Amino acid sequence: MSLFSWLHKKKPGLDAAQQQRLAQLPKPGALGDGSLRSQRWVVVDLETSGLNLNRDQVLSIGAVVIEDGAVDFSQLFERTLQRTDTKLSPSVLIHGLGPGAIAAGSDPAEALLDFMTFVGDSPLLAFHAPFDQHMLGRALKDSLDYRMAHSVLDVADLAPLLCPDVTLREAGLDDWLNHFKLQAGERHHASADALATAELMLILFSRARQQQIDTPQALLERLAQWKRRQQAPSF
Amino acid sequence: MLQNIHGTLQFLQRFPPFNQMEQAHLAFLVEQCQLRFYGPGDSILKPSGGPVEHFYIVKQGRVVGERPDSADTTFEITTGECFPLAALLGERATRTEHKAAEDTFCLLLNKPAFIKLFALSSAFRDFALRGVSSLLDQVNQQVQQKAVETLGTQYSLNTRLGELAMRHPVTCSPHTPLREAVTLMHEQQVGSIVIVDEHKAPLGIFTLRDLRQVVADGTSDFSQGIEAHMTQAPFFLSPDHSAFDAAIAMTERHIAHVCLVKDQRLCGVVSERDLFSLQRVDLVHLARTIRNAPRVENLVAIRGEIGQLVERMLAHGASSTQITHIITLLNDHTVCRVIELTLVEKGDPGVPFSWLCFGSEGRREQTLYTDQDNGILFEARDAVEAAEIRGRLLPLAQHINQSLALCGFSLCKGNIMAGNPELCLSRVEWARRFGAFIREATPENLLGSSIYFDLRVVWGDERGCEQLRQGILDQVADNRLFQRMLAENALRQRPPVGRLREFVLTRKGGEKATLDLKVQGLTPFVDGARLLALANGIHANNTLERLRQLVAKQVIEPLDGAAYEEAYHFIQQTRMQQHQLQTRENLPYSNRVDPDSLNHLDRRILREALRQAQRLQSSLTLRYQL
Numbered sequence: 001m002s003l004f005s006w007l008h009k010k011k012p013g014l015d016a017a018q019q020q021r022l023a024q025l026p027k028p029g030a031l032g033d034g035s036l037r038s039q040r041w042v043v044v045d046l047e048t049s050g051l052n053l054n055r056d057q058v059l060s061i062g063a064v065v066i067e068d069g070a071v072d073f074s075q076l077f078e079r080t081l082q083r084t085d086t087k088l089s090p091s092v093l094i095h096g097l098g099p100g101a102i103a104a105g106s107d108p109a110e111a112l113l114d115f116m117t118f119v120g121d122s123p124l125l126a127f128h129a130p131f132d133q134h135m136l137g138r139a140l141k142d143s144l145d146y147r148m149a150h151s152v153l154d155v156a157d158l159a160p161l162l163c164p165d166v167t168l169r170e171a172g173l174d175d176w177l178n179h180f181k182l183q184a185g186e187r188h189h190a191s192a193d194a195l196a197t198a199e200l201m202l203i204l205f206s207r208a209r210q211q212q213i214d215t216p217q218a219l220l221e222r223l224a225q226w227k228r229r230q231q232a233p234s235f
Numbered sequence: 236m237l238q239n240i241h242g243t244l245q246f247l248q249r250f251p252p253f254n255q256m257e258q259a260h261l262a263f264l265v266e267q268c269q270l271r272f273y274g275p276g277d278s279i280l281k282p283s284g285g286p287v288e289h290f291y292i293v294k295q296g297r298v299v300g301e302r303p304d305s306a307d308t309t310f311e312i313t314t315g316e317c318f319p320l321a322a323l324l325g326e327r328a329t330r331t332e333h334k335a336a337e338d339t340f341c342l343l344l345n346k347p348a349f350i351k352l353f354a355l356s357s358a359f360r361d362f363a364l365r366g367v368s369s370l371l372d373q374v375n376q377q378v379q380q381k382a383v384e385t386l387g388t389q390y391s392l393n394t395r396l397g398e399l400a401m402r403h404p405v406t407c408s409p410h411t412p413l414r415e416a417v418t419l420m421h422e423q424q425v426g427s428i429v430i431v432d433e434h435k436a437p438l439g440i441f442t443l444r445d446l447r448q449v450v451a452d453g454t455s456d457f458s459q460g461i462e463a464h465m466t467q468a469p470f471f472l473s474p475d476h477s478a479f480d481a482a483i484a485m486t487e488r489h490i491a492h493v494c495l496v497k498d499q500r501l502c503g504v505v506s507e508r509d510l511f512s513l514q515r516v517d518l519v520h521l522a523r524t525i526r527n528a529p530r531v532e533n534l535v536a537i538r539g540e541i542g543q544l545v546e547r548m549l550a551h552g553a554s555s556t557q558i559t560h561i562i563t564l565l566n567d568h569t570v571c572r573v574i575e576l577t578l579v580e581k582g583d584p585g586v587p588f589s590w591l592c593f594g595s596e597g598r599r600e601q602t603l604y605t606d607q608d609n610g611i612l613f614e615a616r617d618a619v620e621a622a623e624i625r626g627r628l629l630p631l632a633q634h635i636n637q638s639l640a641l642c643g644f645s646l647c648k649g650n651i652m653a654g655n656p657e658l659c660l661s662r663v664e665w666a667r668r669f670g671a672f673i674r675e676a677t678p679e680n681l682l683g684s685s686i687y688f689d690l691r692v693v694w695g696d697e698r699g700c701e702q703l704r705q706g707i708l709d710q711v712a713d714n715r716l717f718q719r720m721l722a723e724n725a726l727r728q729r730p731p732v733g734r735l736r737e738f739v740l741t742r743k744g745g746e747k748a749t750l751d752l753k754v755q756g757l758t759p760f761v762d763g764a765r766l767l768a769l770a771n772g773i774h775a776n777n778t779l780e781r782l783r784q785l786v787a788k789q790v791i792e793p794l795d796g797a798a799y800e801e802a803y804h805f806i807q808q809t810r811m812q813q814h815q816l817q818t819r820e821n822l823p824y825s826n827r828v829d830p831d832s833l834n835h836l837d838r839r840i841l842r843e844a845l846r847q848a849q850r851l852q853s854s855l856t857l858r859y860q861l
Binding site for chain 2: 069070072073076078181183186189191195199202203205206207210
């Protein structure tokens with residue numbers, strides 16, 4: 001094995017139809033100055049085999065769409081990925097995806113192609129987004145050799161930004177759900193968590209409009225400002 | 236099925252009508268839905284928004300309705316409830332602005348999907364078409380279903396008489412010899428024969444009771460035509476009347492057979508026995524036993540049976556109106572019999588008098604637990620004669636009061652009883668007293684008018700009482716000030732529903748928080764209907780009857796009248812079921828209910844019913860500019 005071949009790892013084995021679908025995936029759109037309401041958003045949540053960013057794998061993907069200011073129940077995404085090489089880890093106690101469910105799942109390449117088709121050119125929203133972005137990015141790279149360039153906004157940042165009156169420190173999804181008395185159908189199920197996150201987002205979009213944040217662009221700017229302030233050393 | 240579809244479906248299945256819909260239809264509904272969020276004060280639908288395009292289900296939060304002309308909340312819609320059915324079906328804009336009262340999520344179904352669902356699911360269609368009334372029907376069905384379980388019978392008092400009656404009643408012509416007619420009855424094994432003309436119109440009825448009379452009279456000529464012995468012009472109902480109507484008619488008229496007539500032709504006969512086998516409710520027998528009771532002690536014993544009768548009727552799905560009607564009827568019989576027995580025992584005073592009743596008894600709205608509210612009315616030429624007659628009647632009245640107490644009519648704490656000299660008055664004295672109530676609106680007089688102006692004769696001549704009532708109506712119609720005072724009085728008891736909470740409850744000591752069904756639920760309707768009836772020359776006493784006549788006179792809108800009636804009816808029904816439960820568990824009887832002890836559907840309708848009471852009150856506020 002030469003160094004050369006090691007550097008140019010073989011492309012994953014996609015068939016012709018899959019290659020074609022991959023090529024047809026739309027480029028991510030820019031977050032522009034259209035209205036916040038008319039923007040289509042995809043809210044995503046993943047269940048993974050663990051929290052290790054380099055070793056663990058995506059087991060299932062749940063996503064819902066916010067379009068025209070509403071969650072649309074005719075656009076729901078839900079896939080369990082077939083993983084042959086996962087060992088049973090303690091995280092099974094959280095997401096409840098046993099070896100049986102995972103063995104019965106979809107081919108990862110097919111599922112991820114479906115997911116990216118579902119996403120289209122829309123920006124993504126997730127709670128604790130950096131984790132989901134990394135895990136999803138790695139899975140796309142491994143299975144499709146695809147580099148995801150979509151914007152991913154972190155709901156864990158948007159929530160305190162848009163609700164300055166709420167004092168929750170280091171709040172997790174559960175804390176925010178409790179605060180707004182939202183009920184997730186079944187916590188730690190990717191789809192149910194995505195829906196709960198989307199409900200939280202509907203509230204946050206409504207708060208954004210009250211603060212005259214009317215475009216995705218404005219939302220991004222405020223988010224960047226807020227993050228800079230958070231990171232600025234305090235005296 | 237996708238997790239989020241499944242989760243939403245499970246959520247919906249907690250509420251009617253979704254809990255009655257097929258799973259496939261429900262899944263279709265969810266898949267077509269959008270989920271939207273509304274912050275506090277956000278307008279969801281408004282009259283200027285054009286025809287309604289979506290069907291809304293509240294997933295979480297609270298939606299309030301506000302009429303454009305006032306900022307008052309007209310309704311509240313919470314988790315699991317839907318809107319706006321009337322506007323959606325009528326393809327028009329909503330008449331009420333719908334606003335979110337707090338953070339609210341709604342599921343929105345678009346109109347084409349709504350229409351498709353409407354066509355697919357009969358449970359959904361039924362609900363959409365009939366709105367809250369269909370909820371009430373569901374409650375009634377539940378009540379009756381329970382009855383079927385406990386009594387193993389599928390019959391109810393609402394059965395059409397046409398389904399109950401003998402198809403081919405035994406008949407003969409007026410000239411048929413007595414012997415031949417009796418032979419016919421014997422051969423057919425029936426207790427009655429109807430005498431008809433050539434067009435089958437009933438001329439008379441001859442029953443086994445009549446035969447007994449014939450034999451007792453010593454008639455020996457059995458070849459005589461039957462028309463000499465029959466009861467002429469027999470009482471009849473149409474086949475569309477209910478078993479309940481027949482039971483009431485038999486009780487009131489002391490008859491055992493009712494002819495069914497359609498287009499002036501006899502088409503059936505219903506006997507007391509047909510009804511018994513139907514309901515096992517021995518109403519007619521009970522009434523007859525009361526009227527023939529030889530001593531007061533017998534009446535005391537019969538009281539217990541009335542309780543059982545009510546229990547059975549409630550179990551058979553009788554409505555609260557039917558039951559209060561029957562209790563009133565049996566109570567009236569008891570009062571009459573007590574008076575008759577007292578007259579026999581103490582001797583006739585030699586002056587005609589009428590026995591009056593007031594309050595709920597006057598309105599024919601008694602439940603089993605009742606106080607005495609009564610008085611005596613007689614005619615006298617002048618004050619001297621009145622005092623003299625009073626002297627003769629009072630000992631008798633006091634005796635009657637005591638006997639009634641033995642029969643379970645508790646003595647009135649406020650001494651509103653005929654044995655009180657102030658309530659044993661001549662017609663002129665009563666008229667003067669009532670006139671003072673209307674002229675001088677002191678708090679005591681207002682309270683008095685709310686009791687005495689529902690007066691009615693139970694025993695004796697009714698004409699004097701009618702004259703008194705006409706006098707009251709004439710004076711009240713003329714006296715706007717008094718009407719206003721009555722209106723203020725009618726607003727005293729506020730229905731216990733709040734803007735922020737489902738119910739406004741009161742807590743006493745360490746007890747659970749409760750609300751009073753009678754004082755907070757029924758009284759607003761009773762007071763409101765009395766005021767409007769008195770002000771508009773309506774003679775009726777019964778609250779529901781007053782509401783109906785107010786609609787007929789166009790004082791209130793038909794839709795409002797129907798809503799008030801349904802609401803009143805439901806609160807009364809809940810109250811009675813509550814009493815029955817307390818009796819069964821040997822608890823002291825109380826009108827207080829803990830809404831949490833009701834099932835979801837009942838609680839929701841109770842809240843809606845109390846809101847109707849609130850609406851009636853705000854209409855009074857408007858009418859009398861309070």
